[in-house]
Structures are given as structure tokens and as C-alpha cells.
Amino acid sequence: MGHDHSHDHTDPPSDPALRVKALESLLVEKGLVDPAAIDEIIETYETKVGPRNGAKVVARAWTDPDFKSLLLLDANKAIHSMGYTGRQGEHMKVVENTAIRHNLVVCTLCSCYPWTVLGLPPVWYKSAPYRARAVSDPKGVLAEFGTTLPKDVKISVWDSTSEMRFLVLPLRPEGTDDWTATELEKLVTRNSMIGVEQALTPEKLQIIEANEKP
Amino acid sequence: MNGAHDLGGMHGLGPINPEPEQEELTFHAEWEKRALGLTLTAGWLGQWNIDISRFARERQHPVAYLSNSYYENWLAGLETLLVERGVISPEELAQGKAIDPTPDELTEKCAPASAVQGILSSGGPCDLETDIPQTFQIGDKIKVIQFNPIGHTRAPRYVRGHEGIISDYYGSFILPDENAQGNKIGQHLYNVSFDGNQLWGDDNDTTIHVDLWQSYMEPA
Numbered sequence: 001m002g003h004d005h006s007h008d009h010t011d012p013p014s015d016p017a018l019r020v021k022a023l024e025s026l027l028v029e030k031g032l033v034d035p036a037a038i039d040e041i042i043e044t045y046e047t048k049v050g051p052r053n054g055a056k057v058v059a060r061a062w063t064d065p066d067f068k069s070l071l072l073l074d075a076n077k078a079i080h081s082m083g084y085t086g087r088q089g090e091h092m093k094v095v096e097n098t099a100i101r102h103n104l105v106v107c108t109l110c111s112c113y114p115w116t117v118l119g120l121p122p123v124w125y126k127s128a129p130y131r132a133r134a135v136s137d138p139k140g141v142l143a144e145f146g147t148t149l150p151k152d153v154k155i156s157v158w159d160s161t162s163e164m165r166f167l168v169l170p171l172r173p174e175g176t177d178d179w180t181a182t183e184l185e186k187l188v189t190r191n192s193m194i195g196v197e198q199a200l201t202p203e204k205l206q207i208i209e210a211n212e213k214p
Numbered sequence: 215m216n217g218a219h220d221l222g223g224m225h226g227l228g229p230i231n232p233e234p235e236q237e238e239l240t241f242h243a244e245w246e247k248r249a250l251g252l253t254l255t256a257g258w259l260g261q262w263n264i265d266i267s268r269f270a271r272e273r274q275h276p277v278a279y280l281s282n283s284y285y286e287n288w289l290a291g292l293e294t295l296l297v298e299r300g301v302i303s304p305e306e307l308a309q310g311k312a313i314d315p316t317p318d319e320l321t322e323k324c325a326p327a328s329a330v331q332g333i334l335s336s337g338g339p340c341d342l343e344t345d346i347p348q349t350f351q352i353g354d355k356i357k358v359i360q361f362n363p364i365g366h367t368r369a370p371r372y373v374r375g376h377e378g379i380i381s382d383y384y385g386s387f388i389l390p391d392e393n394a395q396g397n398k399i400g401q402h403l404y405n406v407s408f409d410g411n412q413l414w415g416d417d418n419d420t421t422i423h424v425d426l427w428q429s430y431m432e433p434a
Binding site: 016017019020021022023024025026027029030031032033034036037038039040041042044045046049050085086087088089090091093108109110111116119120122123124126127128129130131132133135136137138139141144145154155156157158159160161162163164189190191196208212 | 219220221222223224225227228229230231232233235236238240241242243244245247248249250251252254255256259264268271280283284285286289292293296301302306307310311312316320321324325326327329330331333334335336337338339340341368369370372382384387388390403405407413414418419420421422423424425426427
């Protein structure tokens, strides 16, 4: 089993930074990996593919009833039509939050996540405590994100055990009736599309934007 | 396998401590970026599939799996696969230097930077037809079989032996249990809903949805 044939698990682990560097230089030397291809992958997920894609999907669903129907019926068709295709978004299902139902997404077995619309998963989503408790104690998990739901709202948890990737369609915040899709996008956080939080209220957005100003 | 990766329901792992979304970076160290890139580009050599690669991470010692960060688990899995598939030798891994010549059929598969966008945006769909009839319909009551395979499976322990209801049918998809052994077989895939109180006890009023292949289930 690779690197840990001989040492027991009380040995200090070797520095991953050094191991990665050695492995990359070996694979490049052997003509198996192009370092520029790695740069391209990193740039893609740092700057191009991220939760703004998902926010555009959600904002459009909030403002375009036909698109919303398609999204809930055939998420692949709807999302792919916006150009968000590819790795870890080949098979998509969108689950809608309603006045009586809140959805939460997890992958208990690894860290499956809809890359095409949300980018790479955050550290907490991949962490053992989240993966362990999202299915058994979702209310406790939501509380750790500062999210409390009205009493009559029931929770559905979606464990990503196949190649189907789940995206939560959050509730459209109140007081946004006259907002355009472009304005609404700002309310759609990554966490609201995983289901650990609600979409931002206009008031919360104002506070965040005020804090971002220098 | 009943490994440390199968975390649903485990206690004692502490708080989640999420970083605030607005402050979180995509990567937390330079080496994480290279580990991601290496895992993807090495995967494109075509010497393994996603389930073989998941299984390589899962069968680490549980202490290692739970102590490692996410990208450390990726790195450990990648090292295992490269050696097991004979892409590199253990000596080369230990020394970080090429010793043996690389066969042309492998170097030919090395993806250049110009191919990356195409590969990422086309992805790898996992649906695959089957001749076996679909057994279950939406609304059917099922029971997850009780089994403890030593190989890779995507039936988490917390639903095995429990009853649920078929809530969606996705079509026929590659069966991970066989795919991890290099056999591509299509099988019907369903979404199944379980009552929280069935799985976790009386005070749990949530619904848990799990994707399950046909062979994981029997009629209830």
C-alpha cells in the first residue's frame, strides 16, 4: 500500500509538501504529467469554476418559472444549457427548499460535490465531523452554521452515494420582488446551495457589502 | 468495506468549525494545489477509474485516514495507485527519481495544458445500459440487504438492513462495487428515502435520501 508499508502509525507523517513536490518531479521526469496542465487545472478552479455559476442558476430559477420547472424536472438539461458542464457535474439533481421542507447535502463516504456549479468543496464539507453528523443530526449541524429553521420545517438530507450531484435551490428571500436576476445572484451563497444556510436577506447583504468596503 | 471513510453517524469527531464563506480560500497551501492537479492529470493516464481511486483512499489504515487532511488522503491514494498499477516503482517513489523507462503507450496519454479545458468541461458520464430488468418502481418499499463486503461499495453502513421507500429512479449507471475491480457493469440506480427515526431513533424527524443500486436492495 504505497508509502506506509513499513512504518507504524505512531511515526510522524512525512511532510506532504515535500512528498507532493517529489512526486510531481518524478512524474514530469517520466513524461507522464505536464506541470503546465496542473497550473491550468488550478487556475480553472481558483478563477473560473465556482459558486457564482450555481448562483446564476438559482437566480434564474427565482425569476424564470419555465427555467425553474425544467431545473427541477431535468437539472442536467437546465444547467448544461447555461454552459456549466463537465467533471463532477455530469449528472445533476436539484432539490427545492419550500415553506415546509429544507434540504441539506452531504457525502458521508467521501466528498462528492457538484464542481461545475459550486467549484471545489470547502474544507468543512470534506471534514469528518460534517460527514458524520449531517445524516444523523442535521439540526445540530445547521446550528453550528448559525441556521435555525421554523418549527414546522422538516429536513431532508441528501447523501451523495452515487455519481448524482445535488444542488439545493434555496428559498427566495422576502423583500426582493422587484430585484433582477443579476441583483439576486448576490444573495445566493455557496452555503445556501449546500443547504447549511439560507440565502442572504437584503439586510445581511448590506452588512457584508459595508464590511467589504475599504 | 467497513472503513474509516464510512462516517455516517459517527460520534466524537468534534465540532465542524466552518470557516466563514467570504474568507475561505480555495486552497490552504501551495502543495494542495499540486496534489489536486497531480491526482487529476495522473488519472487521465487511464490506469484506474474513480472507484478504484476511492478504494485506494478508503483502505488506508483508519488511523491514517482520519488523521490525514483531505489532500493528504488524495496524495496517499495516488501514491498507492501509481505503484500498484506499475506506473512507477516503489524505489522511484522513495527516491523521487526516474529509474525505469516509461512505456510509450503511457507517455502518449500525458495531457498537455491545451487539453485541460476540454477534458474538464466534457467530464465522464457514468450512465451505462443493462439488460437486467428494473425491479423497483417509485413508491416501492425496499430493504437494504445486510452485507459486509471487503471491497469497495457505495452502500453506507448506516442504511444496511433498514427499510426505505424508492423516491426516484435515475436510470442505469456503472456499479461501483464492480468498477473498483475494473469491471464496467451497468445497473439500475435509485434514490431511496429513509425515516430518520428508523435510522437514528424516535426523536429524529428528518428524511435521509441515499442513492442505492438495485443489487443493494430487496423488496420489503
